[in-house]
Amino acid sequence: MARRHAKHEEEEHENHERWLISYADMITLLMVLFVVMFAISNVDQKKFAALSEGLAAGFGAPRYIVSDGGQAVIDGKGAMIDPVQVSVIAPPVPVPPAQGETALEQASPADAAEAQQAVGDAQAELASLDEIAAEAREALATEGLESRADFRVTEDGLVVVLFADDVFFTSASAELQPTGARVVDALAPVLADSGRPVDAEGHANHLPVRSTSAYPSNWELSAARAASVVRRLIEVDGLDGSRLTAAGYSDTRPLVPPSDPTSIEVNRRVDLLVRSTARPEVRALLPQLAEARRTAAG
Template identity: 45%
Template sequence: MSTATAHRGRRRGGDHEEEHVNHERWLVSYSDMITVLMALFIVLFAISQVDQEKYVALRDSLSAGFQDGTMKPSVLDGSAGTLDGASIVPETTPATGTAGMVSADSGLGMQGAQPVTQTAEPTSATAVDPEVLAAAEKEAARLEQMRAQIAASLAANGLDGTVRFRIDERGLVLGLVADDVFFAAASAEMTPTARRVLDVAGPTLVGIGEQISVEGHANVIPVAGRYPTNWELSTDRATQVLRHLVETDGMPGGRIMAVGFGDTRPLVPGDSADALVQNRRVDLVILSAAPEQVRALVPALTAKG
């Protein structure tokens, strides 16, 4: 056997040559991904193009669908069609002169006058929701009745004029204001007259269901001695009134609160003799439980009454 024949025999006997490794197989997957991305971009580009003629035809068709045979305007006020993008907000005419000013007399419970923008007609009482107005009138009448009841009880006990009533957006306010009648200067001790006033008004205050805020105030004269500032003095005055109503007159403790405002909320600004007397006071505020929009109308309604 020759050498060449033996070599061929060994190759047939099981020796195999290694296959060639294909290092470019990733190109197949890459090309597939590129093809998919290209198809995606083509689809996105195609759907982003709007046929203007077909769009107008669709708009006119939908607009006609909301109209009858009389060719009246579209049901969407302020536009010629449903898809033209025109604003549907009506234009307003700016107020001129004093017609655009709202004061407390207009029944909106606002202090001073504020500029407003109006449409065809000036703001008036007729613009108020009738249900809100009716509720405000009912609440105003209730507060007026409460004021008359307390005033009558005070007058029957010789205390007429010792309490100054007012009605604001919070409710009925009983102002215990008098020179040395309720509190002496720089003192939180109640006088006998102050206790009598609370005892006479107490049954009415206890009988109602509203919350009551007892608010202490002081004038601008700095205090000395027991109280470091007017804050402590005004708070002590409110607390003394609260304690008398709870401990003597039977007021439920969960319905009453006390707060001191120092000299920050004067009835009369300045340091005149009248201001010093008026601002040394305690206010009993019967807090109305009516909604805010109702309470806002009450002061003007009671002022008219």
């Protein structure tokens, strides 16, 4: 009798491609994540362009729109022009009703109100700094010292530039000369009445100090000159020392480049910075408003 053959059952093979399912799920989730991140980070370009155009119209400046995908600039009439750098913000001027509703009015009311508030605060802060400068000029003129200082407005506030030639300090010295002391004394009441913090900033020209000098470098010399001015304001003129600071910048912040024939005298100076206490977005507008006013005055 023939022996039956045992039934042969093949072993079930393990599926080695199951990882593809998990991999596909992971790729799908990553794609969804990137789409969501892009969606929430995309800036509303139309609202931003409308606000920028409205602010430009309110300041009396021509309206320019940067086209997408390049650096070309299109004016309000659709003509291509070369890119320009805007460095001056003119004072606000009324927009004639015939021009219709401006883009600023179409922008978010909160954004438009915030921008207008910043401009208004900057104009008020500039007027306050101008008043301090006018009082300082008058005080110097009374003493016949009006030519001994210059005034300019920066983002930090009002800078009173005291040219530190031999009238203020002798060469390689930080001791205030009599005329320099008179200038500081004339300015002291104005600085006290302002109620603002005041920084004395010492600067030097590019020439190294002499080997016989008491100061190893222009860093020590510029800092010592600033400290001499602060000490005079406190000990002689009675200003509150908690409102004053002194710092030296050596030759790192020149008014004119070393190649300028006047650099030796002009860059050797002490600046008195009457600080602006406005918020940063307001202070950022101060130099532009001051330049626009200077340009308008001719």
